[in-house]
Amino acid sequence: MQEAETDPKRTKSYVEEVFRKVQEKPGVEDILIMNHSGVPVKTSMDRQEGLQYACLYDNLREKCQAFLSKMEPAQNLTLLRVRTKYHEVLITPDAKITVLVVQNAKDTFLNIKG
Amino acid sequence: MSRSSRLSVTETQRKSTPVVKKAVIRSRSYDGDAFVNLFAHRGARDIMILDSHGVPLRSTCSQRRTFVFVSNLKPLLFMARNVVRDLDPSNDITFMRIRSNMGEIHMTLGTDFILIVVQKLRRLRSSSTS
Numbered sequence: 001m002q003e004a005e006t007d008p009k010r011t012k013s014y015v016e017e018v019f020r021k022v023q024e025k026p027g028v029e030d031i032l033i034m035n036h037s038g039v040p041v042k043t044s045m046d047r048q049e050g051l052q053y054a055c056l057y058d059n060l061r062e063k064c065q066a067f068l069s070k071m072e073p074a075q076n077l078t079l080l081r082v083r084t085k086y087h088e089v090l091i092t093p094d095a096k097i098t099v100l101v102v103q104n105a106k107d108t109f110l111n112i113k114g
Numbered sequence: 115m116s117r118s119s120r121l122s123v124t125e126t127q128r129k130s131t132p133v134v135k136k137a138v139i140r141s142r143s144y145d146g147d148a149f150v151n152l153f154a155h156r157g158a159r160d161i162m163i164l165d166s167h168g169v170p171l172r173s174t175c176s177q178r179r180t181f182v183f184v185s186n187l188k189p190l191l192f193m194a195r196n197v198v199r200d201l202d203p204s205n206d207i208t209f210m211r212i213r214s215n216m217g218e219i220h221m222t223l224g225t226d227f228i229l230i231v232v233q234k235l236r237r238l239r240s241s242s243t244s
Contacts, residue, residue, distance in 0.1 A: 056197045063193060067186045068214050075214035083209035084198050 015042050015097065022101055029087060032100040034058060041097070057082075057100055061091050157233055164188070164228040171227070187230060191221050 015033055019042050022031050032043045032050055038058040043050040061080055068075040080091040088105035091098060160175040160183070168188040173180040191210060198207045212219040222229040 052201060056200055060190075060194055060197050063190055064212050067190060068212070070186070073216060075216050077212065077214055079211070079213040081209075081211040081213070082194055082198065082207060083211070084205045084207050086202075086205055 018097075018099060019044075022099065025103075027104045028101060029104055030102040032102075034098045034100065036096050038098075053100065053102075057089065057091055058098065061093060061098065065093070158231045160230075160232040162230040162232075164230070166224075166226060166228065168192075168228065183230065183232070187219065187221060188228075191223060191228065195223060 019031055019033060022028060023044070030043070030045045030053075032045060032053055033041050034054050035041050038054060040050045040054045043054075045053065060082075061077065064080055065077045068077050077093055080093075082089045082091075083105065088103050090101045090103065092101075160173070160179070162173045162175075162180055162183060163171050164184065165171055168184065170180050170184050175183075190212075191207075194210055195207045198205050207223055210221040210223070212221075218233040220229075220231040220233070
């Protein structure tokens with residue numbers, strides 16, 4: 001994803017390739033790819049669930065990006081990871097798309113059977 | 115109350131002994147210097163311990179920096195918790211990690227306290243492009 005630095009082109013084939021590569025990873029439950037405006041482009045969830053995930057987590061990503069921009073040396077958000085009791089949500093903002101992955105992270109500390 | 119808590123943090127930092135005025139029962143997992151030394155060994159730059167309501171109790175950085183971090187990260191953490199609970203009411207957040215091109219911020223949301231660890235990336239810092 002870091003190959004095209006100047007004018008990154010996020011075409012439909014790129015989105016398909018990202019979707020296919022992430023789906024091959026073990027433990028991945030759901031994948032959601034949004035465009036710059038927060039509209040889901042490709043998802044493996046239901047339509048209603050995908051819209052809900054996209055709306056809520058994109059809002060959270062914007063707040064994190066705003067916080068990092070306000071720091072003394074302005075930083076850019078590269079990865080947001082929210083670990084919950086049953087799964088883990090990873091949000092990777094790119095230049096034009098945002099990849100949201102819900103994976104089944106095994107937790108040996110809380111001892112909760114997922 | 116918030117002001118006295120900040121003064122308590124300042125007094126704790128001013129004296130070298132870990133004297134906390136509030137009678138807070140703490141487990142040994144984050145007791146004083148051993149906890150800080152363990153994290154500092156693994157590359158943590160700043161460690162802040164808040165109570166469950168977001169009032170800073172202890173910190174390894176200055177009071178101003180602590181206030182800046184807490185005033186920004188507390189709404190983020192509570193917003194993330196609301197997001198997780200909106201999607202699934204039985205689910206709850208346990209850990210959150212914000213990674214940027216220069217550093218990383220880890221936040222642990224427990225029932226008794228909130229732990230914030232700020233780290234710096236040393237290897238990727240020189241080769242960052244964005």
